[in-house]
Amino acid sequence: MNRRVALQALLLLLVAGVFVAAFLNARANLEARNMPTSFAFLWQTAGFGMNQSVIPYTPLDSYGRALLAGALNTLIVSVVASALATLVGFAVGFSRLSSHWGLSRLAALYVETLRNIPLLLHLLFWYIVLLTPLPAPEHSLSLGGVLLNNRGLYFPFPGLGWPLFDPARNAFNVEGGLRLAPEAAAMILGLTFYTASYIAEILRAGVQAVPRGQIEAASALGLSAAQTRRLVVLPQALRVALPPLISQYLALTKNSSLAAFIGFADLMQVSGTILNQTGAALQTLGVDMALYLGLSMLTLALMRRFERGSEWGAR
Amino acid sequence: MSDFLRAEFLSPLPPPPARGKSWREKLFGDARATAITLGLLVAAGLLLPPAVRYLFIDAVWTAPDGALCRAPGAGACWAYVAAKLPFFIYGAYPQPWRVNTAFLLALVLIVWLLRPRAKYKNYALGGFFIGLPVVGFILLHGAPALGLPVVGTNLWGGALVSLIMALAGMTAALPGGVALALGRRSKLPALRWLCVGTIEFVRGAPLIAVLFMANVLLPLFLPPDWAPDRLLRPLFGIALFASAYMAEVVRGGLAAVPLGQSEAAAALGFSRWQGLRLIVLPQALGAVVPGIVNNFVALFKDTTLVAIVGLFDFLHAIETARLDPAWAGPQIALTGYIFAAAFYLGFCLAMSSYARALEGRLAEARR
Numbered sequence: 015m016n017r018r019v020a021l022q023a024l025l026l027l028l029v030a031g032v033f034v035a036a037f038l039n040a041r042a043n044l045e046a047r048n049m050p051t052s053f054a055f056l057w058q059t060a061g062f063g064m065n066q067s068v069i070p071y072t073p074l075d076s077y078g079r080a081l082l083a084g085a086l087n088t089l090i091v092s093v094v095a096s097a098l099a100t101l102v103g104f105a106v107g108f109s110r111l112s113s114h115w116g117l118s119r120l121a122a123l124y125v126e127t128l129r130n131i132p133l134l135l136h137l138l139f140w141y142i143v144l145l146t147p148l149p150a151p152e153h154s155l156s157l158g159g160v161l162l163n164n165r166g167l168y169f170p171f172p173g174l175g176w177p178l179f180d181p182a183r184n185a186f187n188v189e190g191g192l193r194l195a196p197e198a199a200a201m202i203l204g205l206t207f208y209t210a211s212y213i214a215e216i217l218r219a220g221v222q223a224v225p226r227g228q229i230e231a232a233s234a235l236g237l238s239a240a241q242t243r244r245l246v247v248l249p250q251a252l253r254v255a256l257p258p259l260i261s262q263y264l265a266l267t268k269n270s271s272l273a274a275f276i277g278f279a280d281l282m283q284v285s286g287t288i289l290n291q292t293g294a295a296l297q298t299l300g301v302d303m304a305l306y307l308g309l310s311m312l313t314l315a316l317m318r319r320f321e322r323g324s325e326w327g328a329r
Numbered sequence: 330m331s332d333f334l335r336a337e338f339l340s341p342l343p344p345p346p347a348r349g350k351s352w353r354e355k356l357f358g359d360a361r362a363t364a365i366t367l368g369l370l371v372a373a374g375l376l377l378p379p380a381v382r383y384l385f386i387d388a389v390w391t392a393p394d395g396a397l398c399r400a401p402g403a404g405a406c407w408a409y410v411a412a413k414l415p416f417f418i419y420g421a422y423p424q425p426w427r428v429n430t431a432f433l434l435a436l437v438l439i440v441w442l443l444r445p446r447a448k449y450k451n452y453a454l455g456g457f458f459i460g461l462p463v464v465g466f467i468l469l470h471g472a473p474a475l476g477l478p479v480v481g482t483n484l485w486g487g488a489l490v491s492l493i494m495a496l497a498g499m500t501a502a503l504p505g506g507v508a509l510a511l512g513r514r515s516k517l518p519a520l521r522w523l524c525v526g527t528i529e530f531v532r533g534a535p536l537i538a539v540l541f542m543a544n545v546l547l548p549l550f551l552p553p554d555w556a557p558d559r560l561l562r563p564l565f566g567i568a569l570f571a572s573a574y575m576a577e578v579v580r581g582g583l584a585a586v587p588l589g590q591s592e593a594a595a596a597l598g599f600s601r602w603q604g605l606r607l608i609v610l611p612q613a614l615g616a617v618v619p620g621i622v623n624n625f626v627a628l629f630k631d632t633t634l635v636a637i638v639g640l641f642d643f644l645h646a647i648e649t650a651r652l653d654p655a656w657a658g659p660q661i662a663l664t665g666y667i668f669a670a671a672f673y674l675g676f677c678l679a680m681s682s683y684a685r686a687l688e689g690r691l692a693e694a695r696r
Contacts, residue, residue: 018516018517021517022517022518022519022520025517025519025520025523026519029523035550036550036551039549039550039551039552040549040550042553043548043549043553044549046553112365113362114355114356114361114362114365114366115355115356116356116365116366116369117365117369120369126678127674130626130630130673130674130677130678130681131630131670131673131674131677132630132631132633132644132673133630134633134634134636134644135633135644135666135669135670135673138644138648138666139663139666139670142659142662142663142666143663146659268534268535268536269535271535271536271537271538272537272634274537274637275636275637282535282537282538282541285541286541286637289541289545295545295546295549296546296549299538299541299542299545299546302534302538303530303533303534303538306533306534306535306538307530307533307534310532310533311533
């Protein structure tokens with residue numbers, strides 16, 4: 015017993031020693047390099063622009079607001095891509111389970127190919143595919159008030175009015191309307207099709223986990239094949255598939271940090287810029303980690319609650 | 330009474346349908362199957378010919394520069410891949426033979442280790458975990474005493490960096506993951522919470538954040554004259570990241586080994602360490618081979634992210650090469666991406682097909 019206590023005390027002492035040494039080094043290094051040690055930089059003028067923001071943001075706003083806009087961009091892209099990836103993934107997963115040989119092989123090809131290619135390559139591919147054929151603002155394609163050019167896709171939106179290209183005021187940009195930047199679209203498409211290949215496999219595993227007797231019992235009760243799928247198989251399959259599905263959504267959210275590579279202003283990209291401009295490495299990365307870890311833990315806590323609920327309901 | 334008895338035998342029922350359906354039934358069995366088949370055929374007819382034309386017929390196979398590939402109607406620009414191939418593989422490394430020798434050594438050791446019935450695997454194991462890093466370091470970094478001039482890591486690039494990252498990550502992840510997983514099961518609360526904290530912290534962060542931390546914070550936390558090399562910092566980040574994910578896989582494997590196994594080992598007089606090493610761990614790792622390989626595949630794909638801290642991995646080398654004005658053009662960029670996709674797809678599929686074969690063999694051995 016005493017040996018255990020001694021061992022743990024030694025371990026804790028060692029860890030504390032490493033932390034203290036790191037702290038002392040960091041203090042000396044920060045001082046030597048003249049790097050900021052407080053969060054005061056958050057209120058300084060950022061000075062960089064963003065290609066997409068859901069809250070009003072200009073380069074004259076503060077670093078803090080830039081981080082907020084970046085975090086919101088991460089959240090929006092993740093939510094939209096998660097929803098789309100679920101749709102595509104379920105479609106591919108059901109195709110994979112189809113009794114039709116060609117359809118099932120095609121879905122298998124989709125899964126095996128797309129998930130063995132790095133996500134970064136997906137993003138770069140969509141970026142170049144989306145951006146190359148698009149015209150400059152002066153030659154915008156327009157359809158019923160929706161404008162499309164290499165600065166993005168513009169929708170009319172209440173409060174922002176109709177998108178309008180006015181060379182007299184701004185020769186390079188469209189005024190008004192809600193804009194989806196090509197970078198954001200490439201992010202959403204890349205994340206959707208990459209994650210869908212994982213979701214398809216999760217769905218397949220879930221459906222295959224439903225015992226055959228359930229399907230036989232359903233058909234013995236006179237349910238049609240479609241009814242069996244909808245009322246018997248899917249509810250049970252989803253219960254199995256939900257935990258891995260949620261960790262896939264979390265992975266997608268973390269993967270959205272690859273936005274930095276194609277210049278979409280998500281949390282990580284904005285942090286990288288701030289880090290380079292201010293040198294406030296500890297603070298910026300601390301904020302990022304708090305946000306990502308907070309999101310993970312919140313989701314996992316919700317999932318645990320749901321699992322407990324469904325266990326209780328299953329009884 | 331006799332009314333209920335059958336006077337004569339019924340004719341036998343036809344045999345149940347054979348297990349496998351014929352091709353025609355599979356593809357044109359009913360209206361729905363026929364519709365799907367026709368739809369797939371139409372889609373293939375619409376998509377395949379342009380793809381083949383782009384990749385082969387209209388492709389530019391030899392050209393001095395990108396002018397031919399920029400011409401309207403030109404397809405894939407394989408001439409670009411051929412011209413830039415040395416850069417894709419070695420980056421700016423001046424003496425390719427040193428890289429080739431290191432690659433060859435790694436290949437020999439890996440094949441030796443992966444062959445099911447190869448002999449002297451202990452030597453191969455030692456060569457892989459100790460010999461390869463040492464020899465590889467001397468070969469690639471250089472040793473002036475042996476007549477090999479030092480090559481700074483700023484010249485390393487291409488597939489060389491990708492493979493170093495992947496191999497070093499895998500080499501570190503397995504022991505690191507096992508250590509973290511065992512720590513997580515430890516009876517000492519301090520050790521347990523330390524391991525849980527490390528695993529969950531790293532797994533909750535995106536790899537890019539971990540790489541940023543390794544790149545920016547590591548030099549901050551160390552004394553100024555200890556600052557690690559620019560290649561070593563992301564390597565540390567990757568190793569930590571891969572270990573945390575591996576720990577969760579190993580934990581699953583450890584949970585799958587029945588408690589009776591370690592109890593039986595103890596009853597036979599094995600020490601705790603012997604029981605762990607000879608009885609529990611082999612079964613635990615064998616049970617999660619697919620998970621381990623999935624982790625390796627993910628790690629290999631994740632090596633593309635080291636470009637964020639300024640390293641020239643394979644994909645980043647391709648991204649950089651297409652900025653060369655002699656070879657600039659949309660078709661050229663797309664060709665680069667297709668080539669990169671084939672590279673990663675080939676490696677990842679090879680890994681997963683080996684895993685499937687190994688899994689089958691392990692399942693057979695367990696029976």
